[in-house]
Amino acid sequence: MHEQIQKRIESIITNLDQLPSIPDVAGRVINMVNDPELSFKSMADEISKDQAITTNILKLCNSAFFSKGKEITSVDRAIVTLGIKEVKDIVVIAATREVLNKAILGYDLQRGELWTHGLAVAILAKKIALAKNKKAVADVAFTGGIIHDVGKTVLALFVSNTFKEILSTVESKKITFNAAEREVMGYDHQEIGEKVLAKWKFPEVLKAMVRFHHDPALAPKEFLEMVSIVHIANVLCLMGGIGIGADGLYHELSDVAIKALGVTNKELEQFYSDLPVVLKQTKDML
Amino acid sequence: MNSLVNVGVSQVGFAAQPSVLRTILGSCVGICVYDRMKKTGSLAHILLPNNPGDGNPEKYADTAVPLMVQRLIKEGCKKEFMSAKLAGGAAMFKFNSNVALGQIGDRNVEEARKMLEKHGIPVVAEDIGGNAGRVIDFFLEDGRLKVKAGGEEKLYYKV
Numbered sequence: 001m002h003e004q005i006q007k008r009i010e011s012i013i014t015n016l017d018q019l020p021s022i023p024d025v026a027g028r029v030i031n032m033v034n035d036p037e038l039s040f041k042s043m044a045d046e047i048s049k050d051q052a053i054t055t056n057i058l059k060l061c062n063s064a065f066f067s068k069g070k071e072i073t074s075v076d077r078a079i080v081t082l083g084i085k086e087v088k089d090i091v092v093i094a095a096t097r098e099v100l101n102k103a104i105l106g107y108d109l110q111r112g113e114l115w116t117h118g119l120a121v122a123i124l125a126k127k128i129a130l131a132k133n134k135k136a137v138a139d140v141a142f143t144g145g146i147i148h149d150v151g152k153t154v155l156a157l158f159v160s161n162t163f164k165e166i167l168s169t170v171e172s173k174k175i176t177f178n179a180a181e182r183e184v185m186g187y188d189h190q191e192i193g194e195k196v197l198a199k200w201k202f203p204e205v206l207k208a209m210v211r212f213h214h215d216p217a218l219a220p221k222e223f224l225e226m227v228s229i230v231h232i233a234n235v236l237c238l239m240g241g242i243g244i245g246a247d248g249l250y251h252e253l254s255d256v257a258i259k260a261l262g263v264t265n266k267e268l269e270q271f272y273s274d275l276p277v278v279l280k281q282t283k284d285m286l
Numbered sequence: 287m288n289s290l291v292n293v294g295v296s297q298v299g300f301a302a303q304p305s306v307l308r309t310i311l312g313s314c315v316g317i318c319v320y321d322r323m324k325k326t327g328s329l330a331h332i333l334l335p336n337n338p339g340d341g342n343p344e345k346y347a348d349t350a351v352p353l354m355v356q357r358l359i360k361e362g363c364k365k366e367f368m369s370a371k372l373a374g375g376a377a378m379f380k381f382n383s384n385v386a387l388g389q390i391g392d393r394n395v396e397e398a399r400k401m402l403e404k405h406g407i408p409v410v411a412e413d414i415g416g417n418a419g420r421v422i423d424f425f426l427e428d429g430r431l432k433v434k435a436g437g438e439e440k441l442y443y444k445v
Binding site for chain 2: 108163164167170176177235238239240241242244245246248249250251252253255258265268269272273275276279
């Protein structure tokens, strides 16, 4: 364990200013959608306060993945046409792009690779949720997919200095990459991701999805299904090479997650086989 | 000028010297076929071993290989000058052995070998298995393959 590195990471996560920021509108909208009394108008007003993001949102509304055919030219129309949950996801994409769409050198990811990976995991997670009859939370699966690796953006700097040691710890102790991150640096990218989400004021379910996406067995029971969806979507995208970085496949495909969702071998292979379609939908969004 | 061509998941790329075909692999397998006389080759990024008949020949080892060979022959290549290299087929570090998808990397490699043998194309180098992701660059000027995995680079020159 490198105590100095651990201390530096500690000072970053206890000092909110040093963690990545996103436009406040994302945190507000994400919490709004849980209010059953929410009116279209109050959501549209909230989004429209941030002019910079509105332009991006309208562009995404008209992308192949979200578009319902008719061109959308205002936030009001977007909410009416696409629905509150879809627009919430679009706000999250627009708000997090700057933080996630960059090179993550410690993990050997070129610019755009982490971003593409997050969107692909989001799309596949939504597919899995729908296939397993969880339509009501499919949008949450999508949001979790986008941001699950946000901790990597903070930890990358330290991973570039300790990568060899992390990998040799993986091999000597037969533990997964994130467990080795903890051994070497005191923290893994999941824990850092959870801190980032706390700063963004994201809800508990999303924090759990970020915190346990490699360790579903440790997730609180009430969030196990959601964590499992993102876990499986993430593993399948990595197996397909989408956003695979220096940590490679040094992770676990968790049996707990497979059982929690009741995914059969056949379904698992089908989701994996869907990757080319998922990737095409991802590119339409970029 | 080495022009770089990215080959995506379940795509097959074709190029001649001095181009470079690149792809990024997890459990998928990159099948590289090279004609050393024409200095022309093909890289398939296959996702699964066997085509259930879904109209995506490029996605599966058993249908991608014949597609590559046919196209190369159409470009004037000859089977007797062709050789192949394989990369990828990694597996998750931990998984329950009851989960069939866990072995998909091995099954991809096996099917690729089988199809290449069927077409009489020798496999001259392999960089397969393990748990690392791989970025591979296939240089058509001499058929060499560069494999970047786990922070290290390896080169395979044999053609």
